[in-house]
Structure formats: C-alpha cells, structure tokens
Amino acid sequence: MSCIFCKIVSKEIPTKIIYENETVLAFNDINPMAPEHILVIPKRHIESIDDLSSNDKDITSSMFEAAREIANVRNLSEYGYRVIINNGKAAGQEVFHLHLHILGGKEKLGPMLAK
Ligand code: AMP
Ligand code: ZN
Numbered sequence: 001m002s003c004i005f006c007k008i009v010s011k012e013i014p015t016k017i018i019y020e021n022e023t024v025l026a027f028n029d030i031n032p033m034a035p036e037h038i039l040v041i042p043k044r045h046i047e048s049i050d051d052l053s054s055n056d057k058d059i060t061s062s063m064f065e066a067a068r069e070i071a072n073v074r075n076l077s078e079y080g081y082r083v084i085i086n087n088g089k090a091a092g093q094e095v096f097h098l099h100l101h102i103l104g105g106k107e108k109l110g111p112m113l114a115k
Helices: 004-009 054-073
Strands: 017-020 024-028 036-042 081-084 100-104
Touching: 004 024, 004 036, 017 054, 024 054, 036 054, 054 100
Parallel strands: none
Antiparallel strands: 017 024, 024 036, 036 100, 081 100
C-alpha cells in the first residue's frame, strides 16, 4: 500500500493523533497553511468524494462530526475556521485519500481562492 494516509492509519508513519474514532482519524498537516491546520481522514482508503457511495453516510457524517469536535476542543469556533476538500487534480488534490482540511486561528484567513 503506497498511500501515505493509509500508512498513518496503520501507524507505519508515526503521527500525533488529534482525534480518532472507529471511522476517522485527525492529525496536524505537515505543511501548515494557517496557525491551526488539521486533516480529517476516513480510516478506509477512499480516493475522493467521487468514490463515496450512498452506503458511506457514516464516513461523511463522522468527518464533519470530527471537524465540529476538533473546532470546539481547540477553540477554533470562537474565531471561525475554514473546511476545505480539494477534490481531484484541478482542485489541487495531492494525496488521493479523501481528507478535510480544517484551517483556523485568530488571524483572518486569506481569500478562499487566489486570483
Ligand atoms: P491535498 O492537496 O488537499 O491533497 O492536501 C494534502 C495535504 O497533506 C497537504 O496539505 C500536505 O501538507 C499534507 N501531508 C502530506 N503528507 C503528510 C504527512 N505525512 N503528514 C501530515 N500531512 C501530510
Ligand atoms: Zn489511503
């Protein structure tokens, strides 16, 4: 298995886990783009939104549940935070294992897209 996020799930790559339940895992992004930059991934390898099925509602709801819980515990809700999914090559997806980016901090984040 060459997927870097699957290696994080299997603990082949050690990472400080921020949040975990039976369905999802969250950890700090290695190259943070904001004071807080956390990734939430499903434990199962799913490449992108396009590969989700209607049977995967537990995964999508767990990903948002994790985002809400992390934002609450790390006080991101106080200032606001952004949740991003880069889906596919044109969107800039580099790791083809579905993930939410959670970006937050006290400073206002930059524009949603660079012009
Ligand atoms: P994306 O461009 O949406 O696919 O984002 C992939 C993200 O994964 C980037 O923000 C990378 O910095 C991050 N990343 C890649 N490898 C690791 C790793 N080993 N641990 C934590 N984050 C990683
Ligand atoms: Zn994977």
